[in-house]
Amino acid sequence: MDKWEEHFKGVLNLENETQAFPAINTTPDGNIIQVTPEEVRATVNQSKVKRAPGPDGIHTEHLKETQEMLLPFWTNLFNVCLRSGTIPEKWRRSSVNILYKGKGQTNDPNSYRCIALENNILKIFMKILTKKLQDSECPEGVVHEDSFKDIYAKFFPHGNSSLYAHYVFKAFDVNSNGAISFRDLLVTLSTLLRGSIYEKLRWTFKLYDINGDGCITRSELGEIVVAIHELMGRRAHQVEDDRKAREQVDRVFKKLDLNQDGVITIEEFIESCLKDEVITKSLQVLDSGTGL
Structure with missing residues:
Protein backbone atom coordinates (compact mmCIF):
# COMPACT_ATOMS: atom_id res chain seq x y z
CA MET A 1 0.00 0.00 0.00
CA ASP A 2 2.90 2.34 0.75
CA LYS A 3 4.19 1.79 -2.80
CA TRP A 4 0.86 2.90 -4.30
CA GLU A 5 0.63 5.94 -2.04
CA GLU A 6 4.18 7.06 -2.90
CA HIS A 7 3.57 6.57 -6.64
CA PHE A 8 0.38 8.61 -6.82
CA LYS A 9 1.84 11.39 -4.71
CA GLY A 10 4.19 11.97 -7.62
CA VAL A 11 1.72 11.73 -10.50
CA LEU A 12 -1.28 13.51 -9.02
CA ASN A 13 -1.42 17.27 -8.58
CA LEU A 14 -1.00 18.57 -5.08
CA GLU A 15 -3.09 21.31 -3.54
CA ASN A 16 -2.39 24.55 -5.37
CA GLU A 17 -2.03 27.51 -3.04
CA THR A 18 -2.54 30.09 -5.79
CA GLN A 19 -5.97 31.63 -5.35
CA ALA A 20 -6.30 33.93 -8.35
CA PHE A 21 -4.87 34.82 -11.73
CA PRO A 22 -4.28 38.40 -12.85
CA ALA A 23 -7.54 40.15 -13.70
CA ILE A 24 -8.01 40.51 -17.45
CA ASN A 25 -9.70 43.71 -18.59
CA THR A 26 -8.21 44.78 -21.89
CA THR A 27 -6.21 43.53 -24.83
CA PRO A 28 -2.79 45.06 -25.59
CA ASP A 29 -4.48 47.49 -28.00
CA GLY A 30 -6.87 48.68 -25.28
CA ASN A 31 -10.04 46.86 -26.31
CA ILE A 32 -12.24 45.56 -23.50
CA ILE A 33 -12.20 41.77 -23.20
CA GLN A 34 -15.58 40.23 -22.60
CA VAL A 35 -17.45 37.05 -23.36
CA THR A 36 -20.54 37.37 -25.53
CA PRO A 37 -23.70 35.23 -25.46
CA GLU A 38 -22.97 34.19 -29.04
CA GLU A 39 -19.57 32.80 -28.00
CA VAL A 40 -21.12 30.84 -25.14
CA ARG A 41 -23.88 29.43 -27.36
CA ALA A 42 -21.46 28.40 -30.11
CA THR A 43 -19.08 26.75 -27.66
CA VAL A 44 -21.84 24.83 -25.89
CA ASN A 45 -23.27 23.61 -29.20
CA GLN A 46 -19.82 22.42 -30.35
CA SER A 47 -19.15 20.49 -27.13
CA LYS A 48 -19.21 16.69 -27.31
CA VAL A 49 -21.94 14.74 -25.54
CA LYS A 50 -21.94 11.35 -23.82
CA ARG A 51 -18.90 12.33 -21.77
CA ALA A 52 -18.48 11.81 -18.03
CA PRO A 53 -19.11 14.99 -16.00
CA GLY A 54 -16.89 16.55 -13.36
CA PRO A 55 -17.56 16.77 -9.61
CA ASP A 56 -20.67 18.96 -10.09
CA GLY A 57 -22.43 16.17 -12.02
CA ILE A 58 -23.53 18.53 -14.83
CA HIS A 59 -23.43 16.80 -18.24
CA THR A 60 -22.91 18.62 -21.53
CA GLU A 61 -26.42 17.51 -22.46
CA HIS A 62 -27.75 19.57 -19.52
CA LEU A 63 -25.98 22.67 -20.79
CA LYS A 64 -27.31 22.20 -24.31
CA GLU A 65 -30.90 21.71 -23.18
CA THR A 66 -30.94 24.68 -20.79
CA GLN A 67 -28.77 27.12 -22.71
CA GLU A 68 -31.55 29.48 -23.80
CA MET A 69 -32.67 29.95 -20.21
CA LEU A 70 -29.21 30.04 -18.61
CA LEU A 71 -27.25 31.75 -21.38
CA PRO A 72 -27.40 35.23 -19.77
CA PHE A 73 -26.33 33.77 -16.43
CA TRP A 74 -23.32 31.90 -17.83
CA THR A 75 -22.24 34.90 -19.91
CA ASN A 76 -22.38 37.22 -16.92
CA LEU A 77 -20.52 34.71 -14.72
CA PHE A 78 -17.71 34.32 -17.25
CA ASN A 79 -17.29 38.08 -17.50
CA VAL A 80 -17.20 38.41 -13.70
CA CYS A 81 -14.40 35.83 -13.70
CA LEU A 82 -12.46 37.85 -16.28
CA ARG A 83 -12.88 41.12 -14.40
CA SER A 84 -12.07 39.72 -10.96
CA GLY A 85 -9.27 37.37 -11.99
CA THR A 86 -10.74 34.39 -10.17
CA ILE A 87 -13.10 31.46 -10.66
CA PRO A 88 -15.60 29.71 -8.38
CA GLU A 89 -13.87 27.47 -5.85
CA LYS A 90 -15.79 24.40 -7.05
CA TRP A 91 -14.34 24.80 -10.55
CA ARG A 92 -10.90 24.15 -9.08
CA ARG A 93 -11.86 20.58 -8.20
CA SER A 94 -11.78 17.56 -10.48
CA SER A 95 -12.69 13.89 -10.13
CA VAL A 96 -9.74 11.56 -10.68
CA ASN A 97 -10.28 8.12 -12.18
CA ILE A 98 -7.50 5.53 -12.22
CA LEU A 99 -7.49 3.35 -15.35
CA TYR A 100 -5.50 0.25 -16.18
CA LYS A 101 -3.28 0.86 -19.24
CA GLY A 102 -4.00 -2.61 -20.63
CA LYS A 103 -0.51 -3.96 -20.11
CA GLY A 104 1.84 -4.64 -17.24
CA GLN A 105 1.30 -6.24 -13.85
CA THR A 106 -2.05 -5.34 -12.29
CA ASN A 107 -0.37 -4.94 -8.91
CA ASP A 108 2.12 -2.40 -10.30
CA PRO A 109 0.97 1.24 -9.94
CA ASN A 110 2.95 2.14 -13.07
CA SER A 111 0.44 0.04 -15.06
CA TYR A 112 -2.26 2.61 -14.38
CA ARG A 113 -2.92 6.15 -15.57
CA CYS A 114 -5.04 8.91 -14.09
CA ILE A 115 -7.77 10.91 -15.81
CA ALA A 116 -9.02 14.12 -14.21
CA LEU A 117 -12.67 14.90 -14.98
CA GLU A 118 -13.32 18.64 -14.86
CA ASN A 119 -16.64 20.45 -14.58
CA ASN A 120 -18.13 21.00 -18.02
CA ILE A 121 -18.93 24.65 -17.42
CA LEU A 122 -15.23 25.26 -16.72
CA LYS A 123 -14.41 23.52 -20.02
CA ILE A 124 -16.78 25.91 -21.81
CA PHE A 125 -15.09 28.91 -20.21
CA MET A 126 -11.59 27.66 -21.04
CA LYS A 127 -12.53 26.91 -24.66
CA ILE A 128 -13.80 30.46 -25.07
CA LEU A 129 -10.62 31.91 -23.55
CA THR A 130 -8.46 29.63 -25.70
CA LYS A 131 -10.14 30.83 -28.88
CA LYS A 132 -9.75 34.47 -27.80
CA LEU A 133 -6.07 33.86 -27.10
CA GLN A 134 -5.55 32.19 -30.45
CA ASP A 135 -7.38 34.93 -32.34
CA SER A 136 -5.40 37.73 -30.64
CA GLU A 137 -1.91 36.24 -30.23
CA CYS A 138 -1.80 33.38 -32.70
CA PRO A 139 -4.19 34.07 -35.61
Whole structure:
Protein backbone atom coordinates (compact mmCIF):
# COMPACT_ATOMS: atom_id res chain seq x y z
CA MET A 1 0.00 0.00 0.00
CA ASP A 2 2.90 2.34 0.75
CA LYS A 3 4.19 1.79 -2.80
CA TRP A 4 0.86 2.90 -4.30
CA GLU A 5 0.63 5.94 -2.04
CA GLU A 6 4.18 7.06 -2.90
CA HIS A 7 3.57 6.57 -6.64
CA PHE A 8 0.38 8.61 -6.82
CA LYS A 9 1.84 11.39 -4.71
CA GLY A 10 4.19 11.97 -7.62
CA VAL A 11 1.72 11.73 -10.50
CA LEU A 12 -1.28 13.51 -9.02
CA ASN A 13 -1.42 17.27 -8.58
CA LEU A 14 -1.00 18.57 -5.08
CA GLU A 15 -3.09 21.31 -3.54
CA ASN A 16 -2.39 24.55 -5.37
CA GLU A 17 -2.03 27.51 -3.04
CA THR A 18 -2.54 30.09 -5.79
CA GLN A 19 -5.97 31.63 -5.35
CA ALA A 20 -6.30 33.93 -8.35
CA PHE A 21 -4.87 34.82 -11.73
CA PRO A 22 -4.28 38.40 -12.85
CA ALA A 23 -7.54 40.15 -13.70
CA ILE A 24 -8.01 40.51 -17.45
CA ASN A 25 -9.70 43.71 -18.59
CA THR A 26 -8.21 44.78 -21.89
CA THR A 27 -6.21 43.53 -24.83
CA PRO A 28 -2.79 45.06 -25.59
CA ASP A 29 -4.48 47.49 -28.00
CA GLY A 30 -6.87 48.68 -25.28
CA ASN A 31 -10.04 46.86 -26.31
CA ILE A 32 -12.24 45.56 -23.50
CA ILE A 33 -12.20 41.77 -23.20
CA GLN A 34 -15.58 40.23 -22.60
CA VAL A 35 -17.45 37.05 -23.36
CA THR A 36 -20.54 37.37 -25.53
CA PRO A 37 -23.70 35.23 -25.46
CA GLU A 38 -22.97 34.19 -29.04
CA GLU A 39 -19.57 32.80 -28.00
CA VAL A 40 -21.12 30.84 -25.14
CA ARG A 41 -23.88 29.43 -27.36
CA ALA A 42 -21.46 28.40 -30.11
CA THR A 43 -19.08 26.75 -27.66
CA VAL A 44 -21.84 24.83 -25.89
CA ASN A 45 -23.27 23.61 -29.20
CA GLN A 46 -19.82 22.42 -30.35
CA SER A 47 -19.15 20.49 -27.13
CA LYS A 48 -19.21 16.69 -27.31
CA VAL A 49 -21.94 14.74 -25.54
CA LYS A 50 -21.94 11.35 -23.82
CA ARG A 51 -18.90 12.33 -21.77
CA ALA A 52 -18.48 11.81 -18.03
CA PRO A 53 -19.11 14.99 -16.00
CA GLY A 54 -16.89 16.55 -13.36
CA PRO A 55 -17.56 16.77 -9.61
CA ASP A 56 -20.67 18.96 -10.09
CA GLY A 57 -22.43 16.17 -12.02
CA ILE A 58 -23.53 18.53 -14.83
CA HIS A 59 -23.43 16.80 -18.24
CA THR A 60 -22.91 18.62 -21.53
CA GLU A 61 -26.42 17.51 -22.46
CA HIS A 62 -27.75 19.57 -19.52
CA LEU A 63 -25.98 22.67 -20.79
CA LYS A 64 -27.31 22.20 -24.31
CA GLU A 65 -30.90 21.71 -23.18
CA THR A 66 -30.94 24.68 -20.79
CA GLN A 67 -28.77 27.12 -22.71
CA GLU A 68 -31.55 29.48 -23.80
CA MET A 69 -32.67 29.95 -20.21
CA LEU A 70 -29.21 30.04 -18.61
CA LEU A 71 -27.25 31.75 -21.38
CA PRO A 72 -27.40 35.23 -19.77
CA PHE A 73 -26.33 33.77 -16.43
CA TRP A 74 -23.32 31.90 -17.83
CA THR A 75 -22.24 34.90 -19.91
CA ASN A 76 -22.38 37.22 -16.92
CA LEU A 77 -20.52 34.71 -14.72
CA PHE A 78 -17.71 34.32 -17.25
CA ASN A 79 -17.29 38.08 -17.50
CA VAL A 80 -17.20 38.41 -13.70
CA CYS A 81 -14.40 35.83 -13.70
CA LEU A 82 -12.46 37.85 -16.28
CA ARG A 83 -12.88 41.12 -14.40
CA SER A 84 -12.07 39.72 -10.96
CA GLY A 85 -9.27 37.37 -11.99
CA THR A 86 -10.74 34.39 -10.17
CA ILE A 87 -13.10 31.46 -10.66
CA PRO A 88 -15.60 29.71 -8.38
CA GLU A 89 -13.87 27.47 -5.85
CA LYS A 90 -15.79 24.40 -7.05
CA TRP A 91 -14.34 24.80 -10.55
CA ARG A 92 -10.90 24.15 -9.08
CA ARG A 93 -11.86 20.58 -8.20
CA SER A 94 -11.78 17.56 -10.48
CA SER A 95 -12.69 13.89 -10.13
CA VAL A 96 -9.74 11.56 -10.68
CA ASN A 97 -10.28 8.12 -12.18
CA ILE A 98 -7.50 5.53 -12.22
CA LEU A 99 -7.49 3.35 -15.35
CA TYR A 100 -5.50 0.25 -16.18
CA LYS A 101 -3.28 0.86 -19.24
CA GLY A 102 -4.00 -2.61 -20.63
CA LYS A 103 -0.51 -3.96 -20.11
CA GLY A 104 1.84 -4.64 -17.24
CA GLN A 105 1.30 -6.24 -13.85
CA THR A 106 -2.05 -5.34 -12.29
CA ASN A 107 -0.37 -4.94 -8.91
CA ASP A 108 2.12 -2.40 -10.30
CA PRO A 109 0.97 1.24 -9.94
CA ASN A 110 2.95 2.14 -13.07
CA SER A 111 0.44 0.04 -15.06
CA TYR A 112 -2.26 2.61 -14.38
CA ARG A 113 -2.92 6.15 -15.57
CA CYS A 114 -5.04 8.91 -14.09
CA ILE A 115 -7.77 10.91 -15.81
CA ALA A 116 -9.02 14.12 -14.21
CA LEU A 117 -12.67 14.90 -14.98
CA GLU A 118 -13.32 18.64 -14.86
CA ASN A 119 -16.64 20.45 -14.58
CA ASN A 120 -18.13 21.00 -18.02
CA ILE A 121 -18.93 24.65 -17.42
CA LEU A 122 -15.23 25.26 -16.72
CA LYS A 123 -14.41 23.52 -20.02
CA ILE A 124 -16.78 25.91 -21.81
CA PHE A 125 -15.09 28.91 -20.21
CA MET A 126 -11.59 27.66 -21.04
CA LYS A 127 -12.53 26.91 -24.66
CA ILE A 128 -13.80 30.46 -25.07
CA LEU A 129 -10.62 31.91 -23.55
CA THR A 130 -8.46 29.63 -25.70
CA LYS A 131 -10.14 30.83 -28.88
CA LYS A 132 -9.75 34.47 -27.80
CA LEU A 133 -6.07 33.86 -27.10
CA GLN A 134 -5.55 32.19 -30.45
CA ASP A 135 -7.38 34.93 -32.34
CA SER A 136 -5.40 37.73 -30.64
CA GLU A 137 -1.91 36.24 -30.23
CA CYS A 138 -1.80 33.38 -32.70
CA PRO A 139 -4.19 34.07 -35.61
CA GLU A 140 -2.14 31.93 -38.03
CA GLY A 141 -2.11 28.94 -35.70
CA VAL A 142 1.63 29.17 -34.98
CA VAL A 143 3.87 31.40 -32.85
CA HIS A 144 7.29 32.43 -34.16
CA GLU A 145 10.17 33.42 -31.92
CA ASP A 146 9.86 37.18 -32.48
CA SER A 147 6.19 37.10 -31.49
CA PHE A 148 7.01 34.87 -28.52
CA LYS A 149 9.61 37.40 -27.34
CA ASP A 150 7.07 40.21 -27.67
CA ILE A 151 4.65 38.30 -25.45
CA TYR A 152 7.36 37.67 -22.85
CA ALA A 153 8.37 41.32 -22.88
CA LYS A 154 4.85 42.30 -21.78
CA PHE A 155 5.21 40.20 -18.64
CA PHE A 156 8.73 41.46 -17.82
CA PRO A 157 8.78 45.09 -18.93
CA HIS A 158 11.56 46.15 -16.52
CA GLY A 159 14.18 43.67 -17.71
CA ASN A 160 15.65 42.30 -20.90
CA SER A 161 13.58 39.19 -21.51
CA SER A 162 14.87 38.46 -25.02
CA LEU A 163 17.58 35.93 -24.12
CA TYR A 164 15.48 33.98 -21.62
CA ALA A 165 12.51 34.00 -24.00
CA HIS A 166 14.83 32.54 -26.66
CA TYR A 167 15.69 29.57 -24.44
CA VAL A 168 12.07 29.06 -23.39
CA PHE A 169 11.00 29.18 -27.04
CA LYS A 170 13.53 26.45 -27.87
CA ALA A 171 12.10 24.28 -25.10
CA PHE A 172 8.56 24.86 -26.42
CA ASP A 173 9.58 24.20 -30.03
CA VAL A 174 9.13 20.42 -29.95
CA ASN A 175 9.73 20.05 -33.71
CA SER A 176 12.77 22.36 -33.75
CA ASN A 177 11.41 24.15 -36.82
CA GLY A 178 11.37 27.70 -35.46
CA ALA A 179 7.62 27.75 -34.85
CA ILE A 180 5.32 26.64 -32.04
CA SER A 181 1.90 25.40 -33.02
CA PHE A 182 -0.93 26.73 -30.88
CA ARG A 183 -1.70 23.18 -29.81
CA ASP A 184 1.89 22.51 -28.69
CA LEU A 185 1.87 25.80 -26.82
CA LEU A 186 -1.24 24.83 -24.88
CA VAL A 187 0.00 21.29 -24.20
CA THR A 188 3.26 22.60 -22.73
CA LEU A 189 1.50 25.26 -20.68
CA SER A 190 -0.88 22.60 -19.37
CA THR A 191 2.10 20.49 -18.31
CA LEU A 192 3.72 23.41 -16.51
CA LEU A 193 0.49 24.46 -14.83
CA ARG A 194 -1.11 21.14 -14.03
CA GLY A 195 1.41 18.40 -14.66
CA SER A 196 3.05 16.30 -11.98
CA ILE A 197 6.26 17.44 -10.32
CA TYR A 198 8.15 14.92 -12.46
CA GLU A 199 6.70 16.35 -15.68
CA LYS A 200 7.60 19.90 -14.66
CA LEU A 201 11.13 18.86 -13.76
CA ARG A 202 11.61 17.05 -17.08
CA TRP A 203 10.53 20.18 -18.95
CA THR A 204 12.80 22.38 -16.83
CA PHE A 205 15.72 20.05 -17.54
CA LYS A 206 14.98 20.43 -21.25
CA LEU A 207 15.14 24.21 -20.83
CA TYR A 208 18.58 24.04 -19.20
CA ASP A 209 19.89 21.41 -21.63
CA ILE A 210 20.46 24.03 -24.33
CA ASN A 211 22.09 21.80 -26.96
CA GLY A 212 19.72 18.89 -26.29
CA ASP A 213 22.42 16.27 -25.70
CA GLY A 214 20.77 14.85 -22.58
CA CYS A 215 22.91 16.53 -19.95
CA ILE A 216 23.48 20.00 -18.49
CA THR A 217 26.99 21.44 -18.45
CA ARG A 218 28.29 24.22 -16.23
CA SER A 219 28.38 26.49 -19.29
CA GLU A 220 24.73 25.82 -20.11
CA LEU A 221 23.67 26.46 -16.53
CA GLY A 222 25.65 29.70 -16.62
CA GLU A 223 23.91 30.87 -19.80
CA ILE A 224 20.46 30.33 -18.27
CA VAL A 225 21.45 32.09 -15.03
CA VAL A 226 22.67 35.12 -17.00
CA ALA A 227 19.40 35.14 -18.98
CA ILE A 228 17.39 35.04 -15.75
CA HIS A 229 19.41 37.93 -14.29
CA GLU A 230 18.74 40.02 -17.40
CA LEU A 231 15.07 39.04 -17.28
CA MET A 232 14.81 40.41 -13.74
CA GLY A 233 16.41 43.72 -14.74
CA ARG A 234 19.96 43.16 -13.58
CA ARG A 235 22.62 44.75 -15.75
CA ALA A 236 24.93 42.51 -17.75
CA HIS A 237 28.73 42.73 -17.65
CA GLN A 238 28.86 44.46 -14.27
CA VAL A 239 31.81 43.18 -12.22
CA GLU A 240 29.91 42.58 -8.98
CA ASP A 241 26.84 41.15 -10.65
CA ASP A 242 28.97 38.86 -12.80
CA ARG A 243 30.82 37.61 -9.72
CA LYS A 244 27.55 36.82 -7.94
CA ALA A 245 26.26 35.03 -11.02
CA ARG A 246 29.39 32.84 -11.21
CA GLU A 247 29.10 32.01 -7.53
CA GLN A 248 25.46 31.06 -8.01
CA VAL A 249 26.30 28.82 -10.94
CA ASP A 250 29.08 27.09 -8.98
CA ARG A 251 26.84 26.56 -5.98
CA VAL A 252 23.88 25.19 -7.94
CA PHE A 253 25.99 23.04 -10.26
CA LYS A 254 27.78 21.40 -7.34
CA LYS A 255 24.44 20.64 -5.73
CA LEU A 256 22.93 19.09 -8.87
CA ASP A 257 25.99 17.18 -10.10
CA LEU A 258 25.65 14.35 -7.60
CA ASN A 259 28.59 12.24 -8.79
CA GLN A 260 30.76 15.29 -9.53
CA ASP A 261 31.62 14.15 -13.07
CA GLY A 262 31.18 17.58 -14.62
CA VAL A 263 27.71 17.08 -16.15
CA ILE A 264 24.18 16.86 -14.76
CA THR A 265 22.00 14.03 -16.05
CA ILE A 266 18.23 14.14 -15.92
CA GLU A 267 18.27 11.51 -13.16
CA GLU A 268 20.61 13.65 -11.05
CA PHE A 269 18.55 16.75 -11.80
CA ILE A 270 15.26 15.19 -10.71
CA GLU A 271 16.74 13.53 -7.64
CA SER A 272 18.43 16.72 -6.46
CA CYS A 273 15.37 18.90 -7.05
CA LEU A 274 13.03 16.51 -5.25
CA LYS A 275 15.28 16.67 -2.20
CA ASP A 276 15.10 20.48 -2.18
CA GLU A 277 12.01 21.62 -0.29
CA VAL A 278 12.07 25.12 -1.79
CA ILE A 279 12.16 23.82 -5.37
CA THR A 280 9.45 21.25 -4.68
CA LYS A 281 7.10 23.82 -3.20
CA SER A 282 7.74 26.26 -6.05
CA LEU A 283 6.80 23.57 -8.57
CA GLN A 284 3.63 22.74 -6.69
CA VAL A 285 2.33 26.29 -6.97
CA LEU A 286 4.13 27.07 -10.23
CA ASP A 287 6.16 29.76 -8.56
CA SER A 288 8.86 29.07 -11.09
CA GLY A 289 8.22 31.56 -13.88
CA THR A 290 11.86 32.57 -13.94
CA GLY A 291 13.41 29.13 -13.70
CA LEU A 292 14.88 27.18 -10.81
